[in-house]
Amino acid sequence: MDVFKNAIAQLEAAAAAAKSDPLTVEILRRAKRTVQVTFPVRMDDGSTRIFEGFRVQHDDARGPFKGGIRFHPQADMDEVKALAFWMAIKCAAVNVPFGGGKGGVTVDPKKVSKGELERITRGYVRAIAPIIGPETDVPAPDVGTDGEIMGWIVDEYSKYAGKPSPAVVTGKPIALGGSLGREAATGQGGIYVLDAYTKTAGLDAVNLRVAVQGFGNVGYHFARLAHERGYRVVAVSDSKGGIHSPAGLDPVAVAAHKKATGSLAGFPGSTEIAGDAILVIDCDVLVPAALENQLTAANAPQVKAKVILELANGPTTPDADADFAARGVVVIPDVLANSGGVAVSYYEWEQNRRNEKWTEAEVAAKLQPLMLAAYDAVQAKAKEFGVPLRLAAFAVAIDRIGVAMQAKRT
Numbered sequence: 001m002d003v004f005k006n007a008i009a010q011l012e013a014a015a016a017a018a019k020s021d022p023l024t025v026e027i028l029r030r031a032k033r034t035v036q037v038t039f040p041v042r043m044d045d046g047s048t049r050i051f052e053g054f055r056v057q058h059d060d061a062r063g064p065f066k067g068g069i070r071f072h073p074q075a076d077m078d079e080v081k082a083l084a085f086w087m088a089i090k091c092a093a094v095n096v097p098f099g100g101g102k103g104g105v106t107v108d109p110k111k112v113s114k115g116e117l118e119r120i121t122r123g124y125v126r127a128i129a130p131i132i133g134p135e136t137d138v139p140a141p142d143v144g145t146d147g148e149i150m151g152w153i154v155d156e157y158s159k160y161a162g163k164p165s166p167a168v169v170t171g172k173p174i175a176l177g178g179s180l181g182r183e184a185a186t187g188q189g190g191i192y193v194l195d196a197y198t199k200t201a202g203l204d205a206v207n208l209r210v211a212v213q214g215f216g217n218v219g220y221h222f223a224r225l226a227h228e229r230g231y232r233v234v235a236v237s238d239s240k241g242g243i244h245s246p247a248g249l250d251p252v253a254v255a256a257h258k259k260a261t262g263s264l265a266g267f268p269g270s271t272e273i274a275g276d277a278i279l280v281i282d283c284d285v286l287v288p289a290a291l292e293n294q295l296t297a298a299n300a301p302q303v304k305a306k307v308i309l310e311l312a313n314g315p316t317t318p319d320a321d322a323d324f325a326a327r328g329v330v331v332i333p334d335v336l337a338n339s340g341g342v343a344v345s346y347y348e349w350e351q352n353r354r355n356e357k358w359t360e361a362e363v364a365a366k367l368q369p370l371m372l373a374a375y376d377a378v379q380a381k382a383k384e385f386g387v388p389l390r391l392a393a394f395a396v397a398i399d400r401i402g403v404a405m406q407a408k409r410t
Contacts, residue, residue: 003082003292009318011085014394017387024402028088031081033057037127041119043112051105053124056084057137058100061404064135065101066091066342068142068171069124069149071117075104082292083142086313086335087342092397094339094374096346101137103128109144121149125156132157134167134353140345141171143291146217147183151176167352170345179348180360182341185367187221189340190311191229192371194285197307197332200379211235211283211305213242213275214290215254215264218311218338222287223251231285236264237278239290243270244281279303288315295320303329310334325388333390335397336378343370 008029015025035055040048054077057065067087070080080102088100105124109117131137141150150172157168166177174180181188198205210231212219215238223233232248243249243264257267265272279286279299286305288294292314295303300320308324308331310316316324316331324331347363350356382392 002078003314004078004085006293006314006317007082007085010390010394011089011398013318014387014391015398017385017391018381018395018398020395020398021402021406024398024405027405028059028085028398028401031056031058031084032060033131034077034081035128035131036077037124039123039127041116041123043116051107051120051123053103053105053127054080055103055128055131055137056080056101057131058084058102059088059401060099060136061401061408062092063097063099065137066098066140066345067101067103068140069103069105069145069153070142071105071107071109071120071144071149073106073108075106079292080104083313088401089394089397090335090339091342092400093335093378093393094343094370095377095400096343096370098138098342098346101139102142103139104142107144117149118152121152122156125153126160129157129160132168133161134165134349138167138345138349139169140342147171147173147178150178167349170348172348177348177352179344179351179358179363181363181367182344182348183217184221184225185344186218186311186338186341187223187225188364189343189367189371190218190222190287190309190337191225192340192368193332193337193375194226194231194307194309195229196372196375197330201330206230206232208232208285209234209246209283210285210287211278211281212287212289213237213278213294214288214312215258216289218341219287219289220251220255222289222311223249224255227251234283235273235278235281237273237275238264239275241265241275242273242278243267244273244278245270285309288312290315293317297323300324306330308332309337311338313338321388321390331388331390333393336374336389336393339374340367340371343367 084102091098172178235244280302285307289311295316297319300323378393
């Protein structure tokens with residue numbers, strides 16, 4: 001499925017509904033720059049493999065390109081283009097001064113050694129170093145990458161730049177200039193948005209059953225925080241499968257079980273389910289927190305949830321969106337729901353540039369009002385034009401990007 005076409009379909013639908021500036025929309029239809037690289041890497045057995053990588057810089061009207069680096073066997077230019085576009089929309093929707101970018105390497109990080117992974121990372125950085133930098137393009141972790149990998153990137157880029165450059169990436173280890181609160185930021189932001197929605201809709205968190213697809217960093221922290229808030233987490237899944245318990249799961253205990261056994265399966269009091277079965281399980285709030293294109297025309301009619309909170313990027317296709325709109329299923333879109341991560345990335349970048357260290361409490365104090373302001377702006381736009389939240393979020397973003405573009409024109 002062509003994810004970039006899906007992304008542009010979302011742009012066009014929002015622009016039509018909100019009567020957005022045609023020139024802004026036309027510019028946003030295509031990336032400002034796409035880069036495809038190949039680079040050799042020495043493997044542990046002494047052989048050399050050629051890897052393929054990508055970096056897409058979609059728009060920088062509001063600030064430096066910003067977006068994660070994905071290490072995944074299916075990573076390709078089409079996917080990275082879509083993710084870079086969504087980052088441009090996300091940064092504008094949450095109102096942080098970044099544009100949109102994204103990167104990727106076609107590799108399965110689970111099938112290479114740690115030494116090979118480091119050499120792959122450093123080779124990729126050397127290949128894209130001329131187009132990234134603290135004032136131009138600031139990468140971050142994504143699927144298949146983490147803080148340790150960001151540390152390797154800082155080190156390799158600093159060699160290229162000839163000076164320490166901690167602000168070249170975000171999501172770094174704390175010792176290298178990372179921000180407190182960054183690890184849980186995407187899940188935390190999602191909770192703030194879900195709380196705001198339930199308040200708007202007059203719903204009681206205690207009575208809401210939540211299912212989370214994806215039990216990695218984002219899904220785990222969201223599930224943990226939801227459980228603490230009183231939501232009932234009835235199902236979670238990862239790439240190997242899932243578990244279900246109508247009585248509710250304690251995500252911290254589930255994570256401990258997974259760490260001890262290597263699997264969600266066998267958690268006491270739960271039953272096993274297939275990984276994709278979680279999408280159609282009986283729940284009130286479905287949280288796709290894995291990969292794109294999970295909710296499609298094929299499975300959308302079977303989705304029982306009344307609210308979908310997108311913590312993954314692009315988990316819902318336009319056809320599925322149409323089904324949900326027709327059935328009154330509320331979709332809280334990725335560009336709003338999962339923007340807590342890029343918001344705290346911005347705080348990390350600011351700390352690096354100012355040579356400051358903020359406490360976790362200081363970061364949290366900045367994140368909540370930012371997320372609530374973003375939610376309020378999207379809700380207001382949805383009411384103004386009578387459109388779903390996704391189109392409203394896109395409309396807010398297009399307006400903000402358009403203002404920046406117009407300010408730069410002669």
